[in-house]
Amino acid sequence: MEKEQPAQEVKRCIVCKSTSEGRVLLKGVQNEKDVYCCTRCLPMLIHGPH
Numbered sequence: 001m002e003k004e005q006p007a008q009e010v011k012r013c014i015v016c017k018s019t020s021e022g023r024v025l026l027k028g029v030q031n032e033k034d035v036y037c038c039t040r041c042l043p044m045l046i047h048g049p050h
């Protein structure tokens with residue numbers, strides 16, 4: 001029997017595209033949309049992509 005795909009979207013870090021598996025994703029809002037960023041990419045997000 002085939003399993004149905006869950007309707008819920010997988011939350012991914014907007015920077016490294018990692019899922020919340022094994023790390024913490026923080027929720028934010030960008031352009032009126034919910035976005036997520038993992039704690040590893042958070043410093044880069046704060047200081048800008050340099």
Ligand SMILES: [Zn+2]
Pocket residue numbers: 013014015016017018037038039040041
């Ligand atoms: Zn990340």
